[in-house]
Amino acid sequence: MTPSKNRRIVLAARPQGEPKDSDFRLEEVDIPSPGDNQVLLRNLYLSLDPYMRGRMNAGPSYAAPVELNCVMEGGTVSEVVESRSSSLSPGDVVLSYAGWQEYAVAADDMVRKLDPAAASVSTALGVLGMPGMTAYTGLLNIGQPRQGETVVVAAAAGAVGSAVGQIAKIKGCRAVGIAGGPDKCGYVRNELGFDACVDHKGSSFAHELKAACPNGVDVYFENVGGAVLKAVVPLLNKFARMPVCGLIAQYNMSISALPSGPDWSPVLMASALMKRLTIRGFIVSDFEPQRGEFYREMSAWFREGRIKHREDVVEGIENAVGAFQGLLRGRNFGKLLVRMKR
Amino acid sequence: MTPSKNRRIVLAARPQGEPKDSDFRLEEVDIPSPGDNQVLLRNLYLSLDPYMRGRMNAGPSYAAPVELNCVMEGGTVSEVVESRSSSLSPGDVVLSYAGWQEYAVAADDMVRKLDPAAASVSTALGVLGMPGMTAYTGLLNIGQPRQGETVVVAAAAGAVGSAVGQIAKIKGCRAVGIAGGPDKCGYVRNELGFDACVDHKGSSFAHELKAACPNGVDVYFENVGGAVLKAVVPLLNKFARMPVCGLIAQYNMSISALPSGPDWSPVLMASALMKRLTIRGFIVSDFEPQRGEFYREMSAWFREGRIKHREDVVEGIENAVGAFQGLLRGRNFGKLLVRMKR
Numbered sequence: 001m002t003p004s005k006n007r008r009i010v011l012a013a014r015p016q017g018e019p020k021d022s023d024f025r026l027e028e029v030d031i032p033s034p035g036d037n038q039v040l041l042r043n044l045y046l047s048l049d050p051y052m053r054g055r056m057n058a059g060p061s062y063a064a065p066v067e068l069n070c071v072m073e074g075g076t077v078s079e080v081v082e083s084r085s086s087s088l089s090p091g092d093v094v095l096s097y098a099g100w101q102e103y104a105v106a107a108d109d110m111v112r113k114l115d116p117a118a119a120s121v122s123t124a125l126g127v128l129g130m131p132g133m134t135a136y137t138g139l140l141n142i143g144q145p146r147q148g149e150t151v152v153v154a155a156a157a158g159a160v161g162s163a164v165g166q167i168a169k170i171k172g173c174r175a176v177g178i179a180g181g182p183d184k185c186g187y188v189r190n191e192l193g194f195d196a197c198v199d200h201k202g203s204s205f206a207h208e209l210k211a212a213c214p215n216g217v218d219v220y221f222e223n224v225g226g227a228v229l230k231a232v233v234p235l236l237n238k239f240a241r242m243p244v245c246g247l248i249a250q251y252n253m254s255i256s257a258l259p260s261g262p263d264w265s266p267v268l269m270a271s272a273l274m275k276r277l278t279i280r281g282f283i284v285s286d287f288e289p290q291r292g293e294f295y296r297e298m299s300a301w302f303r304e305g306r307i308k309h310r311e312d313v314v315e316g317i318e319n320a321v322g323a324f325q326g327l328l329r330g331r332n333f334g335k336l337l338v339r340m341k342r
Numbered sequence: 343m344t345p346s347k348n349r350r351i352v353l354a355a356r357p358q359g360e361p362k363d364s365d366f367r368l369e370e371v372d373i374p375s376p377g378d379n380q381v382l383l384r385n386l387y388l389s390l391d392p393y394m395r396g397r398m399n400a401g402p403s404y405a406a407p408v409e410l411n412c413v414m415e416g417g418t419v420s421e422v423v424e425s426r427s428s429s430l431s432p433g434d435v436v437l438s439y440a441g442w443q444e445y446a447v448a449a450d451d452m453v454r455k456l457d458p459a460a461a462s463v464s465t466a467l468g469v470l471g472m473p474g475m476t477a478y479t480g481l482l483n484i485g486q487p488r489q490g491e492t493v494v495v496a497a498a499a500g501a502v503g504s505a506v507g508q509i510a511k512i513k514g515c516r517a518v519g520i521a522g523g524p525d526k527c528g529y530v531r532n533e534l535g536f537d538a539c540v541d542h543k544g545s546s547f548a549h550e551l552k553a554a555c556p557n558g559v560d561v562y563f564e565n566v567g568g569a570v571l572k573a574v575v576p577l578l579n580k581f582a583r584m585p586v587c588g589l590i591a592q593y594n595m596s597i598s599a600l601p602s603g604p605d606w607s608p609v610l611m612a613s614a615l616m617k618r619l620t621i622r623g624f625i626v627s628d629f630e631p632q633r634g635e636f637y638r639e640m641s642a643w644f645r646e647g648r649i650k651h652r653e654d655v656v657e658g659i660e661n662a663v664g665a666f667q668g669l670l671r672g673r674n675f676g677k678l679l680v681r682m683k684r
Binding site: 054222225226229244245246247250253258259260261262263264265266267268269270271272273274275276277278279280281282283286 | 396564567568571586587588589592595600601602603604605606607608609610611612613614615616617618619620621622623624625628
């Protein structure tokens with residue numbers, strides 16, 4: 001019943017600013033065959049994440065860029081459909097990094113078998129996977145939230161932000177979210193249990209944020225940059241910590257086309273100095289040794305219902321580009337996944 | 343032989359931008375008398391330091407601003423000329439915070455007795471005092487220099503910068519200074535033993551700085567901001583540390599008159615993220631518990647000739663304002679002190 005063709009999305013051009021449809025190309029190619037110690041994977045879910053915008057650029061970043069005319073990279077949950085590995089059998093479900101496509105071949109030591117009985121397998125791409133671990137390690141290692149402190153996070157309805165605020169609550173903090181629109185803000189407050197959530201699209205955003213943080217801000221988990229950052233910095237308390245996890249508001253920005261002035265960097269530096277801030281960038285792999293600890297603690301909270309999550313599922317690889325474009329504009333509501341058509 | 347009058351400099355107006363002569367006023371007032379457990383001090387040396395610019399502003403900073411028509415604050419080395427304290431006698435030399443004036447009364451528990459035999463007493467305002475401890479604690483706690491790494495510091499001929507680079511050398515690092523003009527750069531290289539020193543006034547500054555840091559920059563001890571910061575950030579290595587100690591280039595800047603664009607803050611934030619930087623502000627009092635450790639280690643290095651220093655001494659309280667204006671423009675060469683006329 002396996003179809004004979006693999007549909008995949010390749011990077012056709014390096015986006016200038018916002019990624020356009022023409023920067024990608026949907027291709028139909030033959031399904032590859034696994035070699036020794038390899039498996040053929042049928043992808044069930046593809047994770048779409050903001051970091052992917054960086055991989056589309058030629059410049060230096062965390063990791064090498066995706067080559068032109070090559071498949072866009074991405075984490076997947078996949079089913080083994082053919083195995084030439086002694087450790088994996090057809091029907092096994094694995095976490096892999098198989099990219100924006102329906103089928104892929106992977107070495108057996110590059111995938112991790114999942115237990116579908118433990119949790120819905122898609123959580124391996126979200127709350128119990130990379131986004132959850134990003135929230136957990138960045139907040140706890142760099143943010144170091146202490147009981148009674150105020151933790152602010154933007155994109156609070158998203159995969160990382162929702163986990164940040166809920167972990168902050170578990171640690172006894174006041175959790176203040178920032179999200180786009182009343183539906184997301186209501187969800188963040190009512191379903192996720194944040195103490196407050198402020199709509200960054202509102203005209204009185206900075207004022208409302210200040211009102212939501214009567215004791216100032218001790219931890220700002222930075223995943224957006226831009227106007228939100230500029231609204232938060234004046235509220236930071238002395239010795240506040242700012243884990244810098246992402247900057248989605250500026251991912252489409254070119255260094256040769258910076259925003260017009262004034263130059264706000266002196267404000268940021270003066271705040272760092274006078275408030276004795278710690279501003280520290282990280283990516284989740286910096287904390288790889290904590291994977292076991294993260295998984296044990298986070299999956300326990302998840303089972304206990306103390307950590308909730310929400311998925312925004314798009315059907316079909318042909319809709320991945322549009323979904324990703326929406327992600328950069330904040331259109332998703334929850335962890336964004338592409339479910340492959342069966 | 344004690345004169346009957348005290349000359350002092352008060353803050354006459356809050357400076358807008360660069361401090362003008364008219365922002366200060368030289369006054370002659372009666373010499374005060376000490377009460378119980380107080381001493382009358384004759385100041386020998388007044389320390390002039392960049393942080394004083396912040397005290398002239400009304401806005402929030404580390405500490406309360408100097409009130410208008412009050413004496414400018416500042417660290418001093420002073421001689422006890424009259425004592426109503428059981429712990430201090432006339433002739434004792436003390437470290438105090440007696441401000442921009444010739445005489446002052448101080449409580450005996452607010453001064454610290456110095457040993458003139460141990461080191462020239464003026465070092466208590468420089469290499470063995472606040473500036474030296476600023477360099478020591480900021481570099482070691484936040485910069486965390488490791489053998490073989492590259493440490494960059496600006497104002498390298500100054501009180502803090504000169505100590506930063508020399509401590510970096512002691513820790514086995516490559517020390518690269520930035521200073522204004524060939525005389526200072528020559529001194530930093532030849533006398534202080536930095537591996538390189540780059541003239542920030544040169545037209546090819548950024549290019550020369552890059553050439554001086556062939557392995558990139560692991561620690562940037564930030565005490566200037568502005569153009570130097572913008573030249574250093576592209577050279578920072580992954581996981582580089584930036585202790586933020588001062589921002590002299592922007593001390594005269596008003597938050598309501600930021601530099602024109604483009605807005606460089608997205609570059610700074612993107613660098614923090616992609617390079618996993620740690621940017622952390624501090625002031626020396628944050629590390630007060632390390633005072634004993636600092637003094638033991640630094641004075642040993644000083645005695646062994648491993649830490650050198652240079653003083654730039656101006657004569658007479660009436661010249662303090664001009665000297666301070668020069669400090670903000672980088673005109674001093676070494677630790678800036680005012681020696682009171684006898």
